[in-house]
Amino acid sequence: MSILSTLAGALEGAPNSGNASPGGINLGGIASSGALISEVISMIQNRPGGLGGLLQSFQQGGLGHVFQSWVGTGQNLPISPDQLHGTVGPEWISKIAQATGLPQAQVEQHLSTLLPQIIDHLTPNGQMPQGDIGSQLASVAQRFLRS
Numbered sequence: 765m766s767i768l769s770t771l772a773g774a775l776e777g778a779p780n781s782g783n784a785s786p787g788g789i790n791l792g793g794i795a796s797s798g799a800l801i802s803e804v805i806s807m808i809q810n811r812p813g814g815l816g817g818l819l820q821s822f823q824q825g826g827l828g829h830v831f832q833s834w835v836g837t838g839q840n841l842p843i844s845p846d847q848l849h850g851t852v853g854p855e856w857i858s859k860i861a862q863a864t865g866l867p868q869a870q871v872e873q874h875l876s877t878l879l880p881q882i883i884d885h886l887t888p889n890g891q892m893p894q895g896d897i898g899s900q901l902a903s904v905a906q907r908f909l910r911s
């Protein structure tokens with residue numbers, strides 16, 4: 765079983781009180797948070813170039829500084845749903861919407877909060893991970909599942 769399958773299975777059964785635990789990811793009570801985070805992690809893992817490929821998309825869209833703020837150890841800069849849509853592309857949003865059953869506008873809104881938190885957790889020392897990020901993805905899942 766792959767790390768992604770393990771994550772997806774664990775996240776599907778994740779309780780969500782709407783409050784993040786210390787070090788956890790706060791989704792503000794999204795009913796399908798497990799499915800949403802599972803899809804985002806899957807999309808990062810399967811994106812050409814992985815996390816580096818996602819960074820490249822942000823750089824090409826003129827938002828590399830925003831992504832870098834999520835990687836760095838300082839304050840995460842915000843991103844609007846429209847900026848996110850233009851950067852990650854409508855296909856990414858559409859796939860997540862289909863998988864979670866949420867409307868695209870709602871997916872964009874949630875991703876504008878969720879993606880900075882995921883990237884921040886994947887880069888705890890302010891550095892992009894090198895090689896396979898499976899263990900970092902597992903760490904994100906553990907933080908999310910903490911109660």
